[in-house]
Amino acid sequence: MKNSFPRTIQSVIIVLVVAGLVMLALGGYFGSITNWFTRLTIGSQTWLSSRFLAITDFMTSPRDMASLRQRNIELEAEVSKLQTQIIELQQQVIQTDVLSALVDFARTNPENTYKAASVIGRDPSPFLRYIIINVGSNEGILRGMPVVTQQGLVGRVDAVISEAARVQLITDQNSAVNINLKNTGTKAILTGSLTGGLTLGMIAHDVLMNTNDVVLTSGLGGDFPANIIIGQVVNVSNRESDLFQTASVQPIVDFSKVEFVLVIINFQPVNINPLISTPGP
């Protein structure tokens, strides 16, 4: 065979075959074969690469998991911190709203001078209705000063130390406030009770009282300034067997939710006890 095809002829044939294949390829006759080959190559490459990456992941995953866990903890801590900040900011917004309302109230009542205070506690005994506020004699608070909110009357200062004061609420059962019914001008005495309810007493039977009458301080007795709103009459009891008629009053202030109050520091309560005559022996 070697002798029948000299080396030159073999070379020429090979060159012609290669040139023919190149010409066919350039002419696009090998497109499908090329595509198949390319797909096969890329598929193989992809498979190989994915397996390699899978093995690499498997080998390095413990380290990544640890770092991810660490990162997760950090992010959870960050989320908790941000949630705390949101709650604090919401609380501040609420406090700002309340303080803003108190400032508005003070502006609309310029005749009085106010000192704002936070409620920091309540009386330990459930029989008494007192609150403890965070201003005291250092801020000019004196015993007997009236305490209000933007809604209405709260009570009066009962005891004072340098940095705090105790306030007797009008719902305390030992509290008595002289009041005035706005619509009729009727004078009466408002007393607290064990359960925190307010009752009007000392009203003669012939006085007409209606539900929804607005109750204001009268200023009589000198304990409170006049015309501070207290609440509304919700129920009238007029039994002939009783000496006076009575009425229940719904206070306008929600005493269970009072957080900030205003102490009227320019009001001097009047002690009228020396003027009250005592029966002789």
Add this chain to the structure above:
Amino acid sequence: MAILLAIPVLGFATMIQTAILSRITLLSGSADLVLVILTVWALQEKVKTAWHWAVAGGLLVGWISGLPMFIPLAGYLLVVVAARLLQRRVWQAPLLAAFIVVVVGTLISHGLVMAYLVITGTQIQFENAISLVTLPSLLLNMLLVIPTNYLVRDLARLVYRTEIKE
């Protein structure tokens, strides 16, 4: 040390009492943490300072409260009396004894307050006072007994073990 410890422990308890527990009411009743602590403290076998703690608690609460100082003082001393009497009889079941003393102590302290209010001229409807104030307070006090019992018991063990070592 056990006597001095009364001031921070009862001071902190009074702060919790006025700032938190007095706002958590059931009907018109609220828990008395100082009373519960004094009860559990007085029932601990090795404790010898229950009287001092009662005086400290009474003075602290009397100073803050609108009540005259002798009312909580007398109430807490009577609670310690009840605890000491019961401790000698049911010493093997301190939790049961704590519940009994808290019931008795709450009734005694509320009875004293009601008596004082009546004497000073306040009109009290006893039915309302018992059903709306005393019984709800009793329930809240009993709820406090279990956690307080474990905390105070551990405190007593810590204090008296330290004192024995000294």
